[in-house]
Each structure stands twice: as C-alpha cells, then as structure tokens.
Amino acid sequence: MADKQKKTIVVTRFDPDKDEAPRQQRYEIPVEPDWKVLDALNYIKDHVDGTLSHRWSCRMAVCGSCGMNVDGTPKLTCKDALADYGDSVEVTPLANFPVVRDLVVDIEGFMERLQKVKPFILRAKELAVEDGPTRQSPVELDDFRQFSMCINCMLCYAACPVTTNEPDFLGPAAIALGHRYNLDTRDQGQAERNQVFREDGGVFACSYAGECSEVCPKHVDPSGAIQQAKMANVIDWVTGLVLRRGDAG
Amino acid sequence: MSHARPVIDAMKPTKPGATRTAPPRAPDGFPSRGNYRGYLAFGFGGFFLFTLSLLVLRSVWAIGTGEAAWNRLQAGFQNPLYVIYHAIAFLWLSWFILRLFRLFPATQPKRFGPFQRPPDAVMVAGLSGAFVVVTLALATILWGAV
Numbered sequence: 001m002a003d004k005q006k007k008t009i010v011v012t013r014f015d016p017d018k019d020e021a022p023r024q025q026r027y028e029i030p031v032e033p034d035w036k037v038l039d040a041l042n043y044i045k046d047h048v049d050g051t052l053s054h055r056w057s058c059r060m061a062v063c064g065s066c067g068m069n070v071d072g073t074p075k076l077t078c079k080d081a082l083a084d085y086g087d088s089v090e091v092t093p094l095a096n097f098p099v100v101r102d103l104v105v106d107i108e109g110f111m112e113r114l115q116k117v118k119p120f121i122l123r124a125k126e127l128a129v130e131d132g133p134t135r136q137s138p139v140e141l142d143d144f145r146q147f148s149m150c151i152n153c154m155l156c157y158a159a160c161p162v163t164t165n166e167p168d169f170l171g172p173a174a175i176a177l178g179h180r181y182n183l184d185t186r187d188q189g190q191a192e193r194n195q196v197f198r199e200d201g202g203v204f205a206c207s208y209a210g211e212c213s214e215v216c217p218k219h220v221d222p223s224g225a226i227q228q229a230k231m232a233n234v235i236d237w238v239t240g241l242v243l244r245r246g247d248a249g
Numbered sequence: 250m251s252h253a254r255p256v257i258d259a260m261k262p263t264k265p266g267a268t269r270t271a272p273p274r275a276p277d278g279f280p281s282r283g284n285y286r287g288y289l290a291f292g293f294g295g296f297f298l299f300t301l302s303l304l305v306l307r308s309v310w311a312i313g314t315g316e317a318a319w320n321r322l323q324a325g326f327q328n329p330l331y332v333i334y335h336a337i338a339f340l341w342l343s344w345f346i347l348r349l350f351r352l353f354p355a356t357q358p359k360r361f362g363p364f365q366r367p368p369d370a371v372m373v374a375g376l377s378g379a380f381v382v383v384t385l386a387l388a389t390i391l392w393g394a395v
Contacts, residue, residue, distance in 0.1 A: 014271050016268055016269040016270065016271075019271075021271060022271050069276075069277060072276075072277030072278055072282075073277070074276075092277075095254070095273065095274055095275060095276040095277065095279075096257070096259040096260050096273050096274075096275070096276065097259070097260045097273050098260065098261055098270035098271065098272060098273050099270055099271035099272075099273075100266075100268055100270050101268075106260075106261075106262065106266060106270050108262035108264075108266060109259075109260035109261050109262045109263075110260060111262075112262060112263060139360070142359060143358065143359050143360065157260060158276060159276055160276075161276070161279060161280065161284075161285050161288045162288075163259050163260065164257055164259055164275050164276060164279060165257075167258045167259055167260075167261065171260075183358075207288055207291050207292065208291070208352060209284045209285065209287060209288035209291075210284050210287075210352065211276075211283065211284040211285065211288075213355075214283075214284065221355060223355065224355035224356060227352070227355060227356030228356055228357070228358055230356075231356060231357075
C-alpha cells in the first residue's frame, strides 16, 4: 500500500495558565485526499496532541462553530478542503477576536452586538392565536431571504477592517441580521433597530471594504445589507424630520 | 505570519470573562491585501475632501473680497503644485465615484416598490455613463468652450 501523503499543520497554541502570548506549534500528520481542514485538526486532537482546543459541531457548514483563519483567510474549516493548500497549512484563531485558548476565540463581544440589534421579530402587540397566522408572500420573503442565511460564524468580523480599527463597530453579521428583520413584513421593530444602527459604531461606520461579503461562506453579502440599512436609515431619518414638522404645523 | 500581526483592541466584551484571553490581532495582510487597499484609499480621501472644502471656502471668501482677490486666486491656480494637487484629487475622485457605481447594485433592495430592480449591469452602465457626460459637460464649460 502506498504511503499516505503528509502535511504540516501549523497551529496557534495558547494556554492562559502557561503562555504569555500565543505561539505556533507544528504537527506533521498523514492526511487523506478528501479531508477538510477540520479533519486534520481532529486527527491532531485524537491521535497526536489531546490538549489542542478548537470548536466544531455539525461538520456540514451549518452551525458556524468551526470558523478559523486558514493561511490567513477566515474559513469554515469543515467546508475548506485541505487539498486546496500546499504541504504546510497555517491555522490561527479568527482575527479581531480575543483568544481564550489555542484556536478558541471569545465570542462574548459578538453576542453583545447581536443582542443590541434584536435579531428576532418584534411586534407592537402580539397577535392572538385565533387571529390566525401572519401571512407573508414569497415575494416579500425573497426581499430578505439572503440575509437570513447567516449562521453567525463570525468570519465576516475576522475579515472586517472597520472592526479592526473601530472597537465599537456593530459589525457585519449583527447589522445584516438586524436589517433582515427590518425587511420582514411581520416585524414592527424597525424604529428600535434603526436607532441602534444610527448610533456611533452603527451602519455609518462601515466604509464598504466588502471583505466581509468575500469571506461569507453562506453568500449572505453583509456589506450589501449594511449599505441597504444605511439608505433605509437616511430615508427613515428624513421622513421622521418631515413628519415631525408636519405634526408641529 | 500570524504572530507578526499587530495587537488590536477589537471585539472585546464589555465585562471581561473569568479566563485571561490573548488580545485580538489584526487580519492577515492588513492593510496591504485585497480590499483593505480600497478601504485605506477610501479613508485617505478624507484628505481631499478636507482640503477641497477649504479651497471652496477660500474661493467664496475671494469672491466676497473683490475682483482683485478673485483674480489673485485664479492666478494662484496656475502654480504647478496646485495643478498636481488637482490632478491627484481628480484621479481619486474618479476612482471613488467609479468604485461607488460598481458597488451600487449591492446597496439596492430587491424591489423598488412594486417594481423589480433593473439588472446590475444596467445600473452600473447608467451611473457611469451619466458621470462621464456630466464630467465632459463641466469640463467643456470650465474650458470656456460654451
């Protein structure tokens, strides 16, 4: 039987109890041709070094847990074929995030941003069950379907230069999800979300580098969502001014 | 590669967790790779917006002061440094506007009220065409041909 192909996986290691700063560790392992990057990490964890920490769950690009930087680019490691890389592959934790341990990042900052935009349906008054379902046509659904595909993998944050430079920036996924609910005909929380969007670090902090949309594994196009949210907020703000003047008169 | 990246202050939670964390690092290749260059060029454009705004204020002030001041300002524009500055500002502005047009379709909703949005290529071609026509018309007027 022919020898298996070998690859060197260069992994970032960081133990908060021992290390002052993250360091690199190299593992030379046998690989299968159909392996994803995550398979290589799992092989290391199972057969070479059980102390390696990394997040993963579904292995089918749905849960969004296994996002890491692979050779410098944010990727879902369960979707990213190892064969696409050379003999040596570098895996680092997602950029722009504090590192808890090895390849595991602290997602608390992201969760706080997500909560700010209230990514769920808000109603001024809940409908009673006997009122029946709130209907939505396929055309209305199509207005936001793309933005609802977000799996919160945070790759967009790892690629975003505004997140790098402006610590208060809400960020691509949170804005895209907030905008998704603003476009939903069943939702009545636009005013509440738009207020958050217009704060410092809101939609207008984005200068449309577009890197978030390039790395998005679900083709959500967060940068497009942010620009749409900007336009909607300008219209909302102007409409508010005009209506208020009208009311005063 | 990754360990040479600068430490930054991004995505930190408002309350630090129980575990000590390593600080975040900037993305690989930042700011020289891919779209990051466009991001920087966009930011650098603030210099032109600021200085051109000052120039407009100075021009308004010159008009208000009298014909002699206005003529002096006009003569000052013949200075090679001014010409170079305006040439670079024009290039940046053209890049900025054409980039905006290229990105414009993604900023638009799927429908304009009851109407389907036009194809992306039509939007980009329409905006770029209008830009070229307006630029040529303005250049013709400023050249004194009209």
